[in-house]
Amino acid sequence: MNPIISAADLASESAGPRPPVLLDVRWQLGGPNLRPEYEAGHLPGAVFVDLDTELAAPPTPGGGRHPLPDPEVFGAVMRRAGVSLGSPVVVYDGGLGWAAARAWWLLRWTGHQDVRVLDGGLAAWQGELTTDVPTPAEGDFRPTPGGAGLLDADAAAALAHKGLLLDARAAERYRGDAEPIDRVGGHIPGALSAPTSENVAADGRFRPAAELTERFTALGAADAPAVGVYCGSGVSGAHQVLALELAGIPAALYAGSWSQWSSDESRPVATGPDPQ
Template identity: 60%
Template sequence: MSPLITPAELAGLTGVSVLDVRWKLAVLPTGPAGIDSYREGHIPGAVFCDLETDLAAHPGQGGEGGRHPLPSAGAFQEAMRRLGVSGSRTVVVYDGADSTAAAARAWWLLRYFGHPDVRVLDGGLRAWVSEGLPVSAEEGRPEPGDFEARPGGMPVLDAARAGGLASDGVLLDARAAERYRGEVEPIDPVAGHIPGAVSAPTGENVDPSGRFHLPDFLRERFNTLGVVPGVEVGAYCGSGVTAAHEVLALEVAGIPAALYVGSWSDWVTDPSRPVATG
């Protein structure tokens, strides 16, 4: 089953949990916060899910674990139950446009913690609205869910394995190419990339409308980056959010991949770890 769902498919479903995961990126300081966008209008029945508090733990001392560390099973379970998520009910997640970051992070975490049926709205709210489907300003108030968080449903990388995978497998860097090259770094204290990693910006996973490219297109794209049968694949970004989109795109293409949750913001906390530029 595809991890994606179309607006028409979602409109025809009943008894599903819908999470609005819109998020104001740190590199885009202008524009409304996610909760403000939600209050202006959202898919009817959707509940707002806050990436910073529901989909990440607080950063550790010295930045260990990165800017968006993996939440504990207990904390994630509590958050999802508060949002009405149950293990027996389909969950659909969406963000503003193209599922680039926050929605994919929610999809990945729910899968990692064992939810069997999570879908991402292809094209996000923009696609929903473009098809003439309704929006609502009424805040969702779901009944508490019964989701049980059991970690281990998706593969993860730590710093050591990420560095090794860049040599003996394929480690995809999901950030913009200029950040990979070390020409700019708007957030983290060190610019560059993990040596051996391959630049694979997530923007190239979607078409101009913000919808994911077809599976064959994505398979060909990743094949040109060295992702071939029998090769272990992983992805990282700045803090493990955008890289979830890369893992999602790989999933659409039928390719399993691991996520380095701490990503670059964790990698650079240890000055002994090498950094490449160019």
């Protein structure tokens, strides 16, 4: 299944006999909860889901800034939003795509296969918005973790040398030139820099699959025995996993990412443009 959907196709499906469940996951890194923006206007039928409290567990000293949510808690959130195992789901955010990809990845990881991200997010939607907050019928989705690749810190470290580990953060954070959030700058030794921002065009939509395939092939992903991705806290990294899927390349996510790795002073840190 194509992991993304255009605004035009979403409008058509929403008017059809089997409309998808819509999740609004607008989110601002380091900013306030965006539910007020949702209440001011959202796609008809969409339910708001908060990334910081519903798509992540509370941060812990050794778990990173956005630990994976408890599957049962996540399942309850999805059922409240009307998600059932057999229902199609479309997720959107404000346009960056990171938060939507996080929800997409979590649903895939917990066993839901029919989930897509609105390409370009809310900015791409040409239809009407509503302020009506829906109360959907309770869904029946029960998470079964393991449906998508997941790495811990040790597995990510090993993959950086035995396969391909991509760092989805901005290049300056990879090099260690600047680190605005975490304890120290730099990267996991052996990881390659591959900023998530290069997966999309100026309008926020994903680049064509052929271009993404060319990009990741140049990084060695097509020939690697296995591919993994990390970012700052497991959000933009999910966007990279989605881009790799568009390119036809399966990849696992190190969900703890740099916020977890860098919190442990015993783990090595590489700096500069060289992977090692």
